[in-house]
Amino acid sequence: MSALYVYGVGQSSKCADVSARGVAGGDVRTVEHKGLAALVSPVEGGALAAAREVRSHWRVLEEACDGATVLPVRFGTVMEDEQAVRDLLLEPNAERLDHALRELEGRVQLTVRGDYNEEQLMRDIVSGSQAVAKLRERIRTLPDEAGYYERIRLGELVAGEVGHRRAADTRLAIEMLEPVATALREEELRQPDAAFNLACLVDRERQDAFGREVRKLADRLGDRIELRYVGPLPPYSFADIDLDTEAAAWA
Amino acid sequence: MAIATGPRGGYLERPRPSGLADVIDVILDKGLVIDAYVRVSLVGIELLTIDARIVIASVDTYLRFAEAVNRLDIAHDDTTHDLPELFESMTSGGAESKAKGAIEGVKEKLTGDDDDDNGGSSGQRSRSSSRNRSASSSSGSRSRSSSSGRRSGSSSSGSRSRKKSS
Numbered sequence: 001m002s003a004l005y006v007y008g009v010g011q012s013s014k015c016a017d018v019s020a021r022g023v024a025g026g027d028v029r030t031v032e033h034k035g036l037a038a039l040v041s042p043v044e045g046g047a048l049a050a051a052r053e054v055r056s057h058w059r060v061l062e063e064a065c066d067g068a069t070v071l072p073v074r075f076g077t078v079m080e081d082e083q084a085v086r087d088l089l090l091e092p093n094a095e096r097l098d099h100a101l102r103e104l105e106g107r108v109q110l111t112v113r114g115d116y117n118e119e120q121l122m123r124d125i126v127s128g129s130q131a132v133a134k135l136r137e138r139i140r141t142l143p144d145e146a147g148y149y150e151r152i153r154l155g156e157l158v159a160g161e162v163g164h165r166r167a168a169d170t171r172l173a174i175e176m177l178e179p180v181a182t183a184l185r186e187e188e189l190r191q192p193d194a195a196f197n198l199a200c201l202v203d204r205e206r207q208d209a210f211g212r213e214v215r216k217l218a219d220r221l222g223d224r225i226e227l228r229y230v231g232p233l234p235p236y237s238f239a240d241i242d243l244d245t246e247a248a249a250w251a
Numbered sequence: 252m253a254i255a256t257g258p259r260g261g262y263l264e265r266p267r268p269s270g271l272a273d274v275i276d277v278i279l280d281k282g283l284v285i286d287a288y289v290r291v292s293l294v295g296i297e298l299l300t301i302d303a304r305i306v307i308a309s310v311d312t313y314l315r316f317a318e319a320v321n322r323l324d325i326a327h328d329d330t331t332h333d334l335p336e337l338f339e340s341m342t343s344g345g346a347e348s349k350a351k352g353a354i355e356g357v358k359e360k361l362t363g364d365d366d367d368d369n370g371g372s373s374g375q376r377s378r379s380s381s382r383n384r385s386a387s388s389s390s391g392s393r394s395r396s397s398s399s400g401r402r403s404g405s406s407s408s409g410s411r412s413r414k415k416s417s
Contacts, residue, residue: 006285008282008283009283054275054278054279055271072278072281072282072283073282073283073285074281074282074285075278075282077283079285088286089285110266111266111269111273111277187276188276188280207266208264211264211265211266212264214264214266215264228273229265229266230266230267230268230269230274231268233269233274233277236274236277236281236282237277239282239283240281240283241284242284243283243285243286
């Protein structure tokens with residue numbers, strides 16, 4: 001059975017053709033309704049190998065968002081056919097999608113992630129916390145087996161210190177970047193040495209100003225934190241809308 | 252510290268284009284969610300998504316380890332000697348399980364490098380392995396409840412929104 005993989009939704013007047021191959025090698029086309037265009041490509045039923053297809057999903061959206069505003073749809077979304085895309089996605093959500101598109105118009109997502117220099121972070125913690133320094137000294141004199149609970153306690157103290165530093169560094173980053181962003185979200189931290197992970201929605205023409213602030217932030221943070229500044233991305237974090245559960249609230 | 256980390260270069264004022272490893276989490280966790288009732292269920296896609304995260308995230312982890320190992324040539328004093336160990340023991344839960352997942356993953360996957368990504372995640376292709384299948388059958392087919400469970404999971408992830416009134 002053939003179905004349609006859905007990548008995102010844009011305004012039909014602005015969506016250019018996408019040349020990138022879609023999921024499972026399919027041709028990407030649009031399904032249009034009420035001025036909206038859903039980017040889709042045909043897939044055959046059955047399991048898709050997600051580790052591979054996530055790449056196609058990403059490429060199609062990168063290209064589609066290059067010149068236009070497109071709301072990315074969550075990876076792995078498949079609908080039955082064109083009729084279903086019109087009747088179940090575009091028609092009932094037309095107003096909300098249109099509203100979201102207008103809000104994101106001319107804006108891009110820029111991600112600013114800070115990762116601690118692990119070694120330096122640990123040094124700072126040892127030199128900044130007497131409790132950590134003392135316990136560490138004591139553990140160094142114990143054989144491995146004997147120090148088990150002490151080591152857990154030490155790790156706990158260190159984790160607490162990491163948490164304090166994270167909170168302070170996140171606050172600093174937000175204070176500096178928020179004035180040049182339209183919206184800002186704190187994303188989940190997945191690495192143990194992550195300091196912060198901010199998704200920022202920025203006007204295309206303010207990207208340079210934003211970049212200068214990122215630079216200033218990097219200078220403030222010094223060698224303690226390595227910044228990763230990535231983008232422009234499709235506005236994944238700002239198109240994070242659940243059309244299912246929020247439908248009632250919207251109506 | 253003598254190690255020059257990233258932000259010193261002049262490139263930082265321009266964001267760098269995304270590699271897949273940079274965006275894997277937003278791709279998998281963010282974006283429009285379409286009503287579970289109207290989505291066609293593709294067998295296994297939910298679980299293969301987890302698979303994708305492991306494969307791609309572990310490439311990232313490998314790169315970090317490689318970087319960390321390369322840094323080791325720098326002169327140590329005796330404190331530097333055991334500090335990384337300390338950190339590692341504190342965090343090894345995450346890193347180790349990720350790395351382990353990837354090693355298993357490599358065994359079970361065909362690694363086809365059919366294209367390049369600047370994020371360093373080389374083309375990995377996955378086959379649905381028996382591990383995935385058994386996991387898939389035990390958790391049942393894709394259903395409304397499983398999808399809402401995922402949703403509540405992601406909403407509890409604590410991504411807070413700040414929005415200025417425009």
